Amino acid sequence: MSGEDDLSELERERRAKAARLAEEGLELFARRYEPRTRAREVLTRYAGLAVGEADEAATLRVAGRLVARREHGKAAFFTLRDGWDDIQLYANVDTLGRPSFDQLTSLDLGDIVGVQGHPFRTRRGELSVFVECWTLLSKSYRPLPEKWHGLQDRETRYRQRYADLISNPEVARQLAIRSRLISAMRSYLEERGFMEVETPILQPLPGGALARPFVTHHHALDVDLYLRIAPELYLKRLLVGGFDRIFEIGRNFRNEGISVVHNPEFTMMELYWAYVDYREIMELLENMLPSLARIVLGTTTLAVGPHQIELTPPWPRRTIDSLMRQYLGLSLDQMRADPGRARAELRGRSVEVEGRDTFAQLVDKALKHLVWPNVIQPTFAIDYPIELSPLAKSHPEDPLLVERFQATIAGREVANAFSELNDPLDQRRRFEEQARNKAAGDEEAMALDEDFLRALEYGMPPPAALGSGSTGWSCSSWESTPSGTSSFSPSCVPRSSESPCWAVPTEASSRSRQPRQPPKAARAFPDPSRRGWRCAHRPLGWCATIVAAKQGAIPLRAGIFLDHRARGQRRPAPAGLVIERR
């Protein structure tokens, strides 16, 4: 809790008002409000009430946050927000009595209240709850963002997702859709004989995808572990063990750039199906998505931007070769044989390419810049060149192709699948290829996983697999409103004030007094020689930078943690050392 000095005028005003209400005998933070009816249910149950009509026999109890107030002397209207549904309240002096009415109208926007009353429809036609009595459930000490424009600032919206959700209920609705989608997907797969499994997130070797991993450390074992970049290799081990239809929905972690569609931690569904190839996976997907859409949205037609997307199967299958011919004017063979010409054709279509781009990268860029933007309706792009897909099984008719598809909807890659390699010797060769790339400086190259190869050597039934990231099947492609991100809590660059902060008392402070507000968990002082730590160096405030050292290639700085009462003094008493994560 900040000291009074740090509060804005508005916050002081709210605290004073809260104290006043408490004096009048109001409990500021109640325990429960039960039974209660959700706003959504009230709105549907009484949708049939005619204008001006009231159902005085009914008693409703609704609860939520006051987000707007319209006073009319001896009457008042409120907007109560319950989740992402708003319902109007009407109160007047005649029903509540003067003291209760005055208290109600003096509440702050943002306060959470419970209200008992009956439903009626106003003369202007809005279904409302006529307040007969009310209870304060939680006092809000912070003013809400602007009621009409909502919270706009992107940074604040991501960092303070709670404020965003209060202020922009559309975001809450999108997240609820996403949640229902995942739930429906689970049921759909289970009904078709797939078993949900959980595989390690902490892995001794990161594998199954080409990406930079996050590293962490197991202290008891004194070994580095990696947060998984994909569950793939562990799911395949389960296939070896005999499970023939499995899937996992969970987080993957990739140490890459952060953007609206790329969170370093993201949810992904991976599915493995033994004894089939990518054709069955295509059928599964083109049947599953419309089915989920019907459950979650009640329709198989989606509005995405200006486009109407129809999910009904079958979706067209287009080979990469035919897509290249159509959009680039070159076949795959031509591109492979003459990358220079492919580069020229791409440049001619104003796609930026670099001289060192390989055949695989050129195909990738052509897909991304020329093909996907033009493929609006659900489509399977199939039969990728082998250079793009080191883990896929080769095509029976063309050794330079693999059995792989990507499903795209409205130009977005929704899923990626292939018939999986199950020859351990072949797999070993491809790992070794990756090892050479690693040696050549490719940070994303896959590590050779001996245990995984051993599993394959026992024999894995031929499987096909599907991977689908949540950005593909969440709001942006399922709903027309772009809400920024599909994540409940988007990752942000940590702020110095939000970074994990540890402090240990120094001699000086243990002799004097502890700072009034030491950072929480001020217990351990992590070894500063470990990567990724740096000093907090806020210029004047809680700490001051005292040294800048260099440890290996990592610049390190440690700081003195000051008792904040000592601010402004010439020689403040150091209360501890502070370091902060980069």
Place this chain on the structure above:
RNA sequence: GCGCCCGUAGCUUAGUUGGUAGAGCAGGGGACUCUUAAUCCCAAGGUCGAAGGUUCGAAUCCUUCCGGGCGCACCA
């Protein structure tokens, strides 16, 4: 990493060729018993991200720093 842009009251913002800030919402006081971005009246709220510099004078121009956003690249 590279490029472009931004930072003004709790929120949403205006600010002209440089003359030390003007609104709306929210908050305070008052009026109003069916409003819905309610309305009307009154008053209050700002070291214009920070520090330097140029200038008689800086929110505005310059430099540095801090915080952030958006493209591109990598990728889901």
